[in-house]
Amino acid sequence: MPRFSLSCLLSCFFSWLCLSPVCAQDTTLVLDTAQLINLSRLDGWVYAPGHNPDWAKPTVNSGNWRRFKPADLSIKDADKNGKVEGWFRLNIRLDSTWEGMDLGVRNGTWAATDVYIDGQWVASFGNTGINGKPYQDHHYLDKLPKAIRLTTGQAHLLAIHLVDYVSPFLHYPSRKLQLEVFSNPAQIVQLTGPRYPSILQDDLKEDVGYKSLWFGSWLLMTICFWLLSWLKFSEKHSLQLLAIGGTFASLSSLARLLQFGNPSFAVLFGEACIVGLSLWLTTIFILLTIMTIFGYQPNRRWSTLLIITAIAGAALDAYVGNDTIISIANFMQQITIIYLLITSWKRLQGAQWAIVIGTLVSVLAATAYAIFAFANVLFNSNLVYSTFHIVYSVVSLGFPFGFLVYIALRFREILAEIRAKAVAVVQITEEKRAILAAQNQLLEQQVEARTAELKASQVQLIQKEKLASLGELTAGIAHEIQNPLNFVNNFSEVSTELVDELKEGPFQQLPDSEREYAEEILGDLTSNLKKINHHGERASSIVKGMLEHSRTESGEKRPTNLNALADEYLKIAYHGFRAKDKTGFNCQLVTDFDSTLALIDVAPQEIGRVLLNLYNNAFYAMSEHQQAGVAGFQPILSLTTRLTPHPDSSDRPEGGLLRVETVPPSGRSDESGWGVNQVEIQVSDNGTGIPESVKAKIFQPFFTTKPTGEGTGLGLSLSYDIITKGHGGVLAVESTPMQGSTFTICLPLISLKTTANQLIA
Amino acid sequence: MTILVVDDEVDIKELFLQRFRREIRTQVLQLAFALSAQEALDYLDKHGGLEILILSDINMPGMSGLELLRRVRSQYPLPPPPVIMMITAYHDSPNYQQAMADGANDFLGKPLDFNLLKEKLKPFVAGL
Structure with missing residues (x-):
């Protein structure tokens, strides 16, 4: 009786040995082990x-x-x-x-x-x-x-x-x-x-037990597979296929339990049909699962064909009931599975081995099952009923357990992968954050630098604006002040003449007693008038100096040898200063001229005036330093001219008012070639230097550190205008108090008409 | 020869009178004064035909010295045209060029150098 179902299973599943375990019992009148x-x-x-x-x-x-x-x-x-x-x-x-x-x-x-x-x-x-x-x-x-x-x-x-x-x-x-x-x-x-009744009952219990076990196992695994596929696990496709196969396997296992409820012929027939069809389909879906896992990716047409084959097989199974044909079919299925295993052998990796092992266990168990059955028939060995159950359990559950192991291993692999990825992501995030932080820092620094530059240029702009309005104002004042000065100078002069006339004329008529006193008064009067005239003239010269500002653009430019010009004015300034000086000032003059400097378009007198100013200031500073009594002090004025690469326009100092500039590294030319060079004239002294607080103001008009009467405070202001407005250049100062100052005139060649090529060459 | 001094400054009269005291006393020249360009034009209307040399300021309320120069040049075209010298505190290049373009004979700055002025007047004033 239980062997019926076993035979059904076997015929449906494998057994290429083509044995029906529906074996005949012994033909002797001896009670066998089955009593x-x-x-x-x-x-x-x-x-x-x-x-x-x-x-x-x-x-x-x-x-x-x-x-x-x-x-x-x-x-x-x-x-x-x-x-x-x-x-x-x-x-x-x-x-x-x-x-x-x-x-x-x-x-x-x-x-x-x-x-x-x-x-x-x-x-x-x-x-x-x-x-x-x-x-x-x-x-x-x-x-x-x-x-x-x-x-x-x-x-x-x-x-x-x-x-x-x-x-x-x-x-x-x-x-x-x-x-x-x-x-x-x-x-x-x-x-x-x-003992037959007890054997029968034991067999029955075992049968029910094993069939429940198969059903339970398949059901649980199927639920597990469905849940996993619902979870969108990475092996979703094969999981779905196996879940379908599992569903059929569960169905067949469930059907096998029907006979225990109602053991009628009809129920058994229905059960056989369900079990047959289900097992065929289970086998097919397991086949599809294995194909999917091994990367064969059966397409829809093939899958459909296989499923139809399964149904046809099941129908044939039920119709023919011929174990040979069914066994051949099962044999083909197993061959296919083994073929799949062999052809995929080299590509197999990691968790797929669990599938291989599970499948092999199933196949081997099926072989063992067939051998047992064959032996049972052939040698009448009457193997214990439970052996079949155990072997069949292995046959039935080997593959799905293998698959579960596979899933578990895949989970482990995927988790490891995810962990590795997560670590990588964290690492990348960390790196990016670091980069971002670095960039932010850089950005902040740049913003700070730009802000500082902006503030500086703003200060310069304000300063320029102030200077401009101040310039206009002074020009206006200068002009207007000449009207009163006209009277002051001329009236004082004419008054002197009047006093002279008085002395020559009516004065002579005075009695001698009065004359001495009157002469004294007239003398004082003449002296006063001369003083008025002198100071008036002084005011006039200040005003003239101020008005020079408005004339800075007017200088006519012509090709000039800057080296010669600078040298000539240096000598004039030195001699002039020594002539005025009463302390016996003596200075060492060091010149370093760039002999490659060609003729350059400048207004020579204007530039000369600027140089004169710079020289005079230098001499003055050194003279002051010397008078301060610094031991072993030797005044040195060094004059340098050179052709340097023009700094990038964005770096170009706009005003030079606050700019402390170092000499750019010397170079002949730039590849781009259009007016990249500039001429640099540097005047350095080792005098008193300029305090930081003063540096900001030195280019302002009327700013002077000289005692009253010695300077108008217009020299550097005028020089600044000549260089920046008149020639589009830069006048920069660099100074260390008590060590000396360096004034640098930079004249860009681009604004000059001379041929740049000639210069660069 | 009459020298017409046009200037809005009142004190200019005193200055010129004192400066040219000798020349006035010796009748080498006469001085006339106008406090505005309009006044100067009125004077010219009244005393047209006489020998007049005009020394004019430029910056004055009302009509400017340059306008006066242009009017005189347009109203008295017959030869010999009146000699006109501009005397201004704004003796800068644009003013100079403008004045010369408008027909000024000369251009002097303030503070006025009378010695220079006398030198410039010499060609026009006999006996100076």
């Missing part, structure tokens, strides 16, 4: 078709009955209504070895039978319809035997009344008797030993 003898196989049976209640009696002669054993019953024995009814009779005698044994009789088929011993009724299986009740087939599954008593050494007449019908289902090429389906005519009459 069962199929009496139907024995020779000596006689048969009479039809029905007569008396045929049970020993008195009825059966000499004219046909020699026919129940195991040979077939569709041929059915009448035209599909009914088989007849009587079998057999004489049996048990020897002394059977003494004291509790024996039983059993019907292991769907046929309804009544059993008589020595004319006495002993048991009914199903209902043959003799007692007025309708025919009822025998639900033989798991039915316990009926106890009988047989006297050893004594012959007994065993009579069987059998009624059976042709199976109502069309599932074989030729129709069959019901007893031929899922059962065997050899099992019509079975003699059971004393």
